[in-house]
Amino acid sequence: MSTSEKKFRLHVVVASTRPGRVGPQVANWFVDRAVADGEFEVRLVDLAEVGLPLLDEPEFAATGIYVHEHTRRWSEIVSEADAIVFVMPEYNGGFTAPLKNALDYLLYEWKDKPVGLVSYGMSSGGMRAAHMIKPVLLGLGMVPVGGVILHLRQVLNAEGELVTSAALDASADDMLGELARVTPAFAALREVRSPVAG
Helix, strand or coil: CCCCCCCEEEEEEECCCCCCCCHHHHHHHHHHHHHHHCCEEEEEEEHHHHCCCCCCCCCCHHHCCCCCHHHHHHHHHHHHCCEEEEEEECECCECCHHHHHHHHCCCCCCCCCEEEEEEEECCCCCHHHHHHHHHHHHHCCCEEEEEEEEEHHHHECCCCCECCCHHHHHHHHHHHHHHHHHHHHHHHHHHHCCCCCC
16 A cells, blocks of 8 residues: 555446446446455445436536436546546447446536446457547547456356456455555646636
């Protein structure tokens, strides 16, 4: 653990909302790694529980004018985070519609925040979804810093339970280390940035 007195806040976001999803298992594994690492105050955020409808704000996110309570709650959750990890499956070669919807609700709340990707899938381990989302994250002003790839055929046992390996644990720890390295700099940058609505 660093000598810094302040613990930055890491939000681990489950990006799948469908029944029977593997996402919570993967997210809980990553949260356990993050808590054990000790560098962050860690919060698990499940998009299924956040429950955002298909984007229904009448104003552009850039205005910061939110008329719906669910948007204001989502804005508060994202604003509290210093760094974010998306735990994301690959559907049909891309990332999930609920995740894109959640991203599109906001703008300045995402800006200048480091983001890690924990992707999972059958054949590709979610790599295509991870590649596809990066231009969106960059467009929002986020800074991708690393990724962890889980091939479900290798990490799910016969009962559908997640069984990780030392190599996967090390990959998660490496990404956490990189997040811990860059998060203070971006937190300082956000302190001096004044968002301009437009």
